[in-house]
Amino acid sequence: MRPIIEIEHLSKRYGSGTPALNDVSLSIDEGEILALLGPNGAGKTTLISIVCGLVVPSGGTVRVGGHDIRKDWRAARKLIGLVPQEVALEPFEPVIDCVRFTRGLYGEPPDDAYIEQLLRSLALWDKRDAKTRELSGGMKRRVLIAKALSHRPKVLFLDEPTAGVDVTLRREMWQVVRELRAQGVTIILTTHYLEEAEDMADRIGVINRGEILLVKPKDELMGEFGKKHLTISLHQPLAALPPELAGRGLVLSPDGRELGYDYDSRAERTGIAHLLAEMAGLGLSVRDVSTKQSSLEEIFISLVEEETA
């Protein structure tokens, strides 16, 4: 598939500070949802702002739909919609006017049929005449999306779309994003909520200190790291691992009270039932059992830690 966004050796330094972006290369395919995951200050907004033409890079190139964002910015900009991190709406303006106005800013002729379709798809049609200040938080975010889509861009950037919103609203946003993808819009979202990336993205890019640490299909990333860990607490501490239980990767904790066992949660046979039966046969009395899934969060933390180490 042809990439719709090609970022090559992009760097950005604000003033004389440390680089906000350092030699970032990234290619984004048409129709995918890419989540850019990274802690505060990682460079996510800077990256998006450069692609959207709001920040001038210190080096490197960006092409959108084959158009260089600097030499051919007009064509590049037409393909892009941006939902910025901050909610900023004219409080007394009716919803429909504010979407029409944004379309005008892009130099597009009026197209009320499209605006209607857009507002309907975002469940805002009934609210078209409401002043934006009368809307709920979720509706306001959807108005921002409608504005960003008013000129029919092929790529939508969502910068921390759910920062500071409650769980219900977050899920509502995810639903909207999935529907947009179904309509063929390429979506790049930044987040520091790992759950969000885990839930929505086709691919995940991890960014830290201005560098892309990895970009991988989510399934691959989860598969690689998606191990489960089982902890078996014992009534009586063991001095050593019984020889009968050797060779299966069991680890006894230093105090002898816990057995740890890593397994692939997607495997058909995890070996847990067998293990517990065998332990019972050896007279080991189990006090408690708990499992833990290695989440994207741990993957992320381990990546960022490696980087810092």
Ligand SMILES: Nc1ncnc2c1ncn2[C@@H]1O[C@H](COP(=O)(O)OP(=O)(O)O)[C@@H](O)[C@H]1O
């Ligand atoms: N306008 C600016 N002027 C100076 N430094 C900035 C500016 N915008 C961002 N930075 C710095 O660049 C780095 C990356 O910031 P940003 O791109 O906003 O990260 P993120 O969106 O991942 O939180 C940070 O160290 C931030 O302080």
Ligand SMILES: [Mg+2]
């Ligand atoms: Mg940001």
